[in-house]
Amino acid sequence: MLRIEIDGEPPTIDHFAPGLLANYGHFTAMQVRDRRAKGLDLHLRRLDQANRELYGKELPGDHVRALISQALGDDVRDATVRVIVFGVDEPSVMVVVRTPYGSPATPQRLMSVDYTRPLPHVKHIGGFGQIHHGKLAERAGYDGALLTDDGVVVESAIANIAFLDDAGDVVWPQADWLHGITMQLLERGLPTRREVVRLTDLGRYRGAFVTNSIGVAAVSRIDDVEFTVDGPALARVQAIYDAIPADPFD
Template identity: 50%
Template structure:
């Protein structure tokens, strides 16, 4: 079965204007990614706040959340999809592009094997464009038979996955690395709903953890290995993580 071409709109209009397309080609901007089910989104206010904060930092202007919601709803209506993977991109001159694609599978993600790479994203607090480095390392990890790359400092401190946040279980608390990273929406929703702490996590610490998992806008999945360190899938832990995420209410667009 072939995957349908994503539906793309810019400021509520099909992406056909050469000037608008040129904005997309700058490679400078930011975005957020969300799963939509029956026209609803988890953590919608977090997505809108992320977009507004990054727009202020990159372009010196605020972003009207009501306008963004209208653009998302319009793109969904035009595409004829109520369940979808949606991305909202913001480019120079605060041009907004919305993409609507097939939804991610519901339910827990498949357990993942990860490998580490010495790389930290620039301006990691922004979900920015131009992520060549993380994409390069993730693709290399997948060619080597892994599911995802884990980004570390030259001194072995773990920050995040290439497109995920990572958390560890020490038997008492869920530990999120305190190194600079993008605070994903799933992570932000889960952190207060679990017994969570933030502290430095290094490669030397890995063997002392009982379990690990990764999160992003598409899934939450247990980790079975990071390089040569293996982890058992803690079904009780993962059940709590999934239940915590399921407890988050859906917000109407």
């Protein structure tokens, strides 16, 4: 399944190519179930804030909701939806509807790389560095890349990462990362704290997990550090995430 609309209309080459070739813009991604999405208010706020920063103008949430609802049509209830705002001067809003995804079935293995995203607080398009390091990690036998800054853990290439201390409490790295929607949702219902996490200190944590638009996934390895998957602790995190109500588009 693939459905694309730009500003509520079928895409044309004239509309599609100039803006995307400039490789400038921002986006958000969400999982839609029964025409609802968790943290829809946060997704709309993210788009509006990024639009104000990159283009100097607001992006009304009601407008975005209407574009998503239209792109889903009357027949699609479950999907992966990506809203991409692109263009150099005058932005266009593209809604991409694809097959829904679920969290990885197996724990993730991450390879650390010394790389951080430019303008990290914005979920912007043009993630060449993330994709490149992710592919290098996969070629080395890992599932993805863990971005670090001079040995300080930041985020994974496509997700936030959290660690479990000896008491089972959740620790997010203190760094310049993207404040992910799933991370924000979990912070609402799960006691957490932030602290600087260094690669040299990974052994003092009992576990780790990553969060992004497809949910929560355990981490079993970072470089040569192995983590035992803490089933009860991760089940508690998953239960809190599952209990978060989803918001309708209509």
